[in-house]
Amino acid sequence: MVDLIMNDILGTPAILVGLFALIGLLVQRKNSGDVVSGTLKTILGFVILGAGAGVLVQSLDKFSSMFNEAFSVGGVIPNNEAIVALAQESFGTETAMIMLFGMVVNILLARFTPFKYIFLTGHHTMFMACMIAVILKTGGLSGVSMVIIGSIILGSLMVLFPAMLQPYTRKVTGSDDFAIGHFGSIGYFVSAAVGKMVGKGSKSTEEIKVPKSLGFLRDTSVSVSLTMVILFFIVAGFAGSSYIESELSEGQNFLVFAFMQGLTFAAGVYIILAGVRMLLGEIVPAFKGIADKVVPNAKPALDCPAVFPFASNAVIIGFLSSFVAGLICMAFLPLLGLKVIVPGLVPHFFTGAAAGVFGNATGGRKGAIIGSMANGVMISFLPALLLPVLGSLGFEGTTFGDTDFGVVGIILGNLIRLIQSNILVVLVILGILALLFWIGWKSKANDNKNNTEAA
Numbered sequence: 001m002v003d004l005i006m007n008d009i010l011g012t013p014a015i016l017v018g019l020f021a022l023i024g025l026l027v028q029r030k031n032s033g034d035v036v037s038g039t040l041k042t043i044l045g046f047v048i049l050g051a052g053a054g055v056l057v058q059s060l061d062k063f064s065s066m067f068n069e070a071f072s073v074g075g076v077i078p079n080n081e082a083i084v085a086l087a088q089e090s091f092g093t094e095t096a097m098i099m100l101f102g103m104v105v106n107i108l109l110a111r112f113t114p115f116k117y118i119f120l121t122g123h124h125t126m127f128m129a130c131m132i133a134v135i136l137k138t139g140g141l142s143g144v145s146m147v148i149i150g151s152i153i154l155g156s157l158m159v160l161f162p163a164m165l166q167p168y169t170r171k172v173t174g175s176d177d178f179a180i181g182h183f184g185s186i187g188y189f190v191s192a193a194v195g196k197m198v199g200k201g202s203k204s205t206e207e208i209k210v211p212k213s214l215g216f217l218r219d220t221s222v223s224v225s226l227t228m229v230i231l232f233f234i235v236a237g238f239a240g241s242s243y244i245e246s247e248l249s250e251g252q253n254f255l256v257f258a259f260m261q262g263l264t265f266a267a268g269v270y271i272i273l274a275g276v277r278m279l280l281g282e283i284v285p286a287f288k289g290i291a292d293k294v295v296p297n298a299k300p301a302l303d304c305p306a307v308f309p310f311a312s313n314a315v316i317i318g319f320l321s322s323f324v325a326g327l328i329c330m331a332f333l334p335l336l337g338l339k340v341i342v343p344g345l346v347p348h349f350f351t352g353a354a355a356g357v358f359g360n361a362t363g364g365r366k367g368a369i370i371g372s373m374a375n376g377v378m379i380s381f382l383p384a385l386l387l388p389v390l391g392s393l394g395f396e397g398t399t400f401g402d403t404d405f406g407v408v409g410i411i412l413g414n415l416i417r418l419i420q421s422n423i424l425v426v427l428v429i430l431g432i433l434a435l436l437f438w439i440g441w442k443s444k445a446n447d448n449k450n451n452t453e454a455a
Contacts, residue, residue, distance in 0.1 A: 014043045014046035014047055014050075015043060017042055017043070017046055017096060017099070017100070017279075017283065018039050018040070018042045018043035018046070019039075020042075020100050020283070020286070021038055021039050021042040021282055021283050021286045022035065022038075022039045023286075024283075024285075024286025025038050025039065025286050028286070038282045038285075038286060039282075041278055041279075041281065041282045042278075042279060042282040042283050042286075044278060045275045045277075045278030045279030045281070045282065045283075046275070046279055047275070048271060048272075048274060048275030048278060048279075049081070049123070049272055049275035049279060050085060050275075051271060051275070052081070052268050052269070052270070052271030052272035052273075052274070052275055054085060054268075055264060055267060055268035055271060056079065056081060056082055056085075056265060056268030056269065056272065058264070058268075059261050059262075059264045059265040059268060060077055060079060060082055060265070062248055062261050063077065063231075063232065063235065063261065063265075063342075064076070064077070065247070065248060066232075066235045066236060066239040066243075066244065066248070066258075067235050067239075067342065069239045069240075069243050070235050070238035070239040070240075071238065071340075076339055076340070076341055076342065076383070076387065076399060077341075077342045077343075077344045078341060078344050078347055078379070078383040078399045078400060078401030079344055079346065079347075079401060080124075080127045080347075080400050080401055080402065080405070081127075081268075081272050083130075083390070083399065083400060084126065084127055084130045087130050087133075087134055091130065091133045091134050091137060094133035094136075094137055094146065094147070094150070095126065095129050095130040095133045096129075097133075097147045097150075097151075098129040098132055098133050098147055098150035098151050098154055099125055099126050099129035099154070101147060101148075101151035101155075102125065102129055102150070102151045102153075102154030102155045102158065103119075103125065103155070103158075104151070104155070105151050105152055105154065105155025105156070105158075106118060106119050106154075106155040106158040106159060107294055107295060108155070109155055109156065109158075109159045110159060110295045110298055111294055111295045113159070113437070113441075114441060115159040115160070115162075115163045115440065116295060116297055116298050116299055117158070117159050117162040117163060117166075117179050117181065117298070117299050117300075117301045118181075118295065118298045118299070118300055118301060119158035119159070119162065119181040119301045120181055120300050120301060120302055120303075121181045121182050121183075121301070121302065121303045122279060122283050123279070124181070124182055124183045124303075125154070125158065127183070127400065127405070128154055128157065128183055128404070128405065128408070129150070129154055131400060131405055131408070131409055132150045132153055132154055132408075132412065133146070133150055134390075135389070135409065135412050135413050135416060136149065136150050136412075136416070138416075139413075139416030139417075139425070140416075141425075141426075145426075149426050149429060149430075152429075152430070152433070153408075153412075153429060153433070156433045156436070156437070157183075157404070157408065158181065158301070160436055160437070160440060161181075161183065161185040161186075161404060162179035162180060162181050162185070162299075162301040163179075163440050164185060164189060164440065165179070165180050165185045165188055165189055166179050168188070168189065168192040168358055168361065168362065169307070171192075171361045171362065172307050172310050172311070172357055172358060172361045173307065173310055176299070177299070178299055178300050178301070178302050178306065179299050179300070179301040179302070180301060180302065180303075180304055180306065180307065180354075181300075181301025181302055181303065182302075182303055182304040182350075182351075182354070182402075183402050183403075183404035183405055184304060184347075184350070184351035184354065184355075184375075184379075184402040184403050184404060185403070185404055186378070186403040186404050186407055187351050187354075187355050187374075187375040187378050187379065187402065187403035187404075188304070188351075188354055188355050188358045188375070189358075190355075190371070190374050190375065190378065190403075191318075191355035191356070191358045191359040191367070191371030191372055191374055191375050192358040192359060192361065192362045192367075192371065193362075193371075194359065194363070194367065194370055194371040194374045195358070195359035195360065195361070195362035195363025195364075195366070195367020195368070195370070195371040196362040196363055196367070197363070198363055198366050198367060198370050199359070199362060199363015199364045199365070199366040199367035199370075200363070201364075202363055202364030202365050202366040202367060203364050203365055204311070204360060204364050204365070205311055205313040205314040205317055205356070205360045205364065205365050205368050206311055206312070206313050206314070206360075221266060221269075221270050223319075223349065224265070224266040224269050224270075224346070224349070225262065225263055225266035227323075228261075228262040228263075228265045228266055229258070229259055229262030229263065230262075231262065231342075232258035232259070232261050232262040232265075233255065233258050233259070233262075235258075236254050236255065236257070236258035239254075240254075241253075241254040244257055244258075245257075269346060304350055304351065304353075304354035305350070305353075305354075307354055307357045307358070308353060308354070308357065310357060310361075311356070311357045311360050311361070311368075314353075314356040314357045314359070314360040314368045315353040315356060315357060316353070316356075317356050317360075317365070317368045317369060317372070318352045318353045318354070318355050318356015318357065318359065318360075318368055318371075318372035318375075319348060319349050319352040319353045319356065319372075320352075321352065321356065321368070321369045321370075321372040321373045321376065322348045322351065322352025322353075322355060322356070322372045322373065322375050322376035322379070323343050323348045323349075323352060323376065324373070324376070325372075325373040325374075325375075325376025325377050325380070326341070326343030326348055326376045326379070326380050327343055329341065329343075329376070329377055329380035329381065330342065330343070330380075333380065333381070333384055338381070338384040338385070338387075339384055339387055340384075341380045341381075341383050341384050341399075343376075343380070344401055346401065347379050347401035347402055348376060348379070351375055351379060351401075351402055351403070352372050352375055352376060353372075355371055355372040355374075355375035356368040356369075356371070356372040358371065359371025359372055375403070378403050378406070379401055379402060379403060379406070382403055382405075382406025382407065382410070383399040383400065383401060383406055384399075385406065385410055386399050386400060386405070386406045386409045386410055386413075387399050389409055389410060389413030389414065389417075390409070390413075411432075412429075415428060415429065
């Protein structure tokens with residue numbers, strides 16, 4: 001019975017997250033129908049997410065083979081879903097435990113510190129929990145101690161990053177109603193800072209009339225399909241028909257194969273988004289219901305598309321600018337001895353678009369373009385620098401895409417590698433987090449003072 005509970009029930013991440021939703025719904029005294037429906041949909045969303053990641057991984061494997069044949073370099077497309085899918089088999093339980101207890105730490109920090117942010121982007125919580133679990137466990141931490149320190153790290157990031165970005169989020173939205181809870185925050189922060197430096201006197205992107213012919217780019221499925229099909233066509237052309245038809249497509253015409261693989265990638269993204277929507281549609285209300293009872297005046301920290309409606313033109317400009325920067329970086333990465341990072345449409349679309357919105361808020365058109373290009377450079381170089389860390393952990397050839405994963409992963413992975421003592425590692429990590437909270441506390445106090453004086 002103990003083995004059944006610990007290994008088969010708690011050891012299955014989907015069921016573990018479902019149990020959390022079940023507890024949240026019961027605490028809120030939902031009726032039996034809502035409890036059953038919410039619990040099952042949470043588990044089903046997790047399963048769909050994994051299935052979509054599987055489809056996406058297959059397409060990425062084909063693309064990597066074509067890219068390596070075409071250019072004789074190890075090209076990697078950063079994708080959070082793909083690496084998490086690979087890690088779940090070995091680190092699924094640890095990921096789920098750190099995710100759930102990290103959410104608890106988030107609530108406690110929001111309750112007892114000035115940072116009143118409840119991080120509601122569930123899939124990014126899971127992605128960060130996975131990366132933390134992989135690095136800590138492979139570094140020698142295990143059991144309760146690993147879950148505790150991992151949860152403290154995750155919960156701290158869940159309030160610190162929204163707090164860091166909030167002054168710029170207020171500038172974007174014109175209110176203080178919500179924050180951004182997305183682990184691309186460093187990229188958005190840099191974009192806003194760059195926009196502030198270069199965009200003096202630049203008009204807003206929203207004064208531009210975008211042709212209706214480009215409106216399709218706002219449909220994620222269409223833009224993902226089109227971009228990936230074009231990318232597959234280009235790489236297929238360089239790889240050659242003979243290689244593709246003999247090694248990859250089982251005789252299918254290489255252009256038809258490239259076309260279908262581009263659409264398969266887009267289908268994987270669509271399935272993943274469907275799973276995420278179902279998962280978040282149930283787990284977030286269960287989690288928020290508990291949080292509202294514990295944290296008065298809490299602000300929801302939402303996914304990055306929450307800012308898209310505030311500058312729709314900047315969304316398209318930011319995406320394209322970030323993607324162009326990623327293409328340019330492909331030429332420079334090998335010169336620095338780094339692996340080629342092929343611009344992934346998913347990170348460049350979501351983080352590039354959000355970076356464009358933040359850059360526009362502080363620097364108009366110039367800020368949107370240059371700020372989002374800065375984001376594109378970061379999500380090209382940071383994944384390349386993170387690859388050696390993940391490679392040493394057994395995940396060579398795949399990496400996380402967004403800026404915060406790169407920064408946190410590089411710091412945490414190198415701390416584990418350089419400091420042999422687990423106790424010392426824990427103390428250093430706690431010291432860094434304490435310093436960040438102190439800096440954030442002082443910055444928030446100054447920000448509140450400036451707002452009071454302005455009023």
